[in-house]
Amino acid sequence: MNIKIKLLAALKYRANGNEVIDIDANSWKDALKKLVNIYPELSIAIESDGTPKAGFMVFVDGVDYRIKDENEEAKEIYLLPVNHGGIEALLLLWEDIEKEVDTIADKIIKSDYKPDVIISILRGGVIPGRLLADRLDISDIGSMEIKLYIAAGQKGERPYMRQPVTLPIKDKRVLLVDDVSDSGLTLNFAIQAISLYMPLEIKTATLYVKPWTRLVPDFYSKEVDKWVVFPWEKKEFEKEAKSMHDLIIKSSK
Structure with missing residues (x-):
């Protein structure tokens, strides 16, 4: 069975520059084992048993590998660095954020969607939400906080x-704002949660989306496959980057 493996961010440089690799294997896990045998440098991301190492993630046919049987067949696998654990970073400046917010605001205005209130998802959505409120002349700004956890006996984050x-x-039109739609878990849960408050309509906006997200927001500026570092989290980035010897930093400038 032919399985297509897609290497995102800087991982392709550990596979002779190949972003897409076809592997003949019996299962997704078998394919990843063979991948490491072919490209030993990818052992930075994959264990010898075919599971991703800390700081990396695998999606099998669009689904988190942790809820897939290890012997299950697959057509397509994404191997990627996750947020705050990747090997390639996009360092953003405040002027970058201003441009992205302007892009999103223009899209919202052209869509004729007129939000009554902005709800920002803590913490990442707070600053984009405030900037969008300024661009769209919205005075009502609220927030909500969502966390991810792994419960006992469960596979994957909840x-x-x-x-x-x-x-x-x-009975209000809501614009739900976050910084990035990565897996899409947080944004999807937020939509379900605020639906219980009976708003008239909900639209979503994020500055960026990842190519593997399962929820593409209604409004966004760009698609990126790197670890996005915002100007308001420089200290957090510096702290985590110290422990990552293979980090390749690419500034947006």
């Missing part, structure tokens, strides 16, 4: 609401 919506949104 979201939960740590802080409920801080503004009344019943």
Whole structure:
């Protein structure tokens, strides 16, 4: 069975520059084992048993590998660095954020969607939400906080609401804002959660989306496959980057 493996971000440089590799294998896990045998430098991301190492993620036919049987067949595999654990970073400046927000605001205006309130997902959505409120002349700005956890006996992360919506949104048009739609788990859960407050309509906006996300927002500026480092999280980045010897930093400038 032919399985297509896609290497995202800087991982291709550990496979002679190949971004897409076809492997003949019986299962997705078998394919990853063979991949490391062919390209030993990819052992930075994959264990000898075919599972991803800390800081990396595998999606099998669009599904988190942790909820797939290891002997299950597959057509397509994504291997990628995850947020705060990747090997290639996109360092953003404040002026980059201003440009992305302008792009999103223009898209919202052209769509004729007129939000009554902005709800930002803590923490990443707070600054983009405030900037969009300024561009769209929206005075009502609220927030909500969602965390991910792995419960006992479960496979994969599960979201939960740590802080409920801080503004009344019943019968209002809501613009739900976050910084990045990565896996899409947080954004999808947030939509379900605020739907319980009976808003008139919900639209979503993020500055960036990842190519593997399972929820593409209604409005976004760009698709990126790197570890996005925002100007308001420089210290966090510096702290984590110290432990990553293979980090390749690419500035947006």
